[in-house]
Amino acid sequence: MTAIYDVYVGVGAAAGSLIRYHVGRWISRISESSFPWGTWFINVVGSCFLGLVFKDFWWHQHDTMWWLLLGTGLCGGFTTFSTMSYETMHLMRTNRWMAAAYLASSLGLGCFFIWVILRV
Template sequence: MTPALFVGLCLAGGVGAALRFVVDGLVRERTSGTYPVGTTLINLSGSLLLGLVTGLAASAVVSDDLRLVLGTGLLGGYTTFSTHCVETVRLAQERRWRASTLNALGTLVLGVALAGLGYALGSAG
């Protein structure tokens, strides 16, 4: 890995984290309740986009370096598995079993499906 690629990866990760903060804030302003809608939307959209970037790289539409910067950096900073897990635990502690299960399993199933869709779209060309 070149120093420039490493810097690009780091900068993209910071931008992704800032983007997550902004998107989550916008979603929180527009929704009510305690279900983590923002985190769910962020992780699902990130899964779709990472699948797309990976598919584009597999088809040689984007370089491996760009895949690394966008996938590992930007989308790695944007998505958040740890927050998803903590929010699932919080919902379970509140005995909101349906919401906890939906958050845990629904996000997993939809995330995998969206990643697959993104990959298919990216590798179709």
């Protein structure tokens, strides 16, 4: 039975990664800033989506497979902590204030929006 769980997580992660790649490229093309808007946007939107998925699962009974597909897979593949960490360290070399703003706003807004979603 665990093999099917792996398939759901894998399909979700693959879809999330592809969406992240294309959204990140699109934002990079329209942004000419040294601030990593693509990753920032992806992580904040991903946090919001995870909050919505969690809230729906909190109030309604769903098959566990849907959580593995949407929560673990899609949101896990879409958001990217490792890229955020790398970009923060890169910004630390050139602009410490921008690095701090990037990290604080990414984490702060992600948590804030999940909190709002769960309260509404």
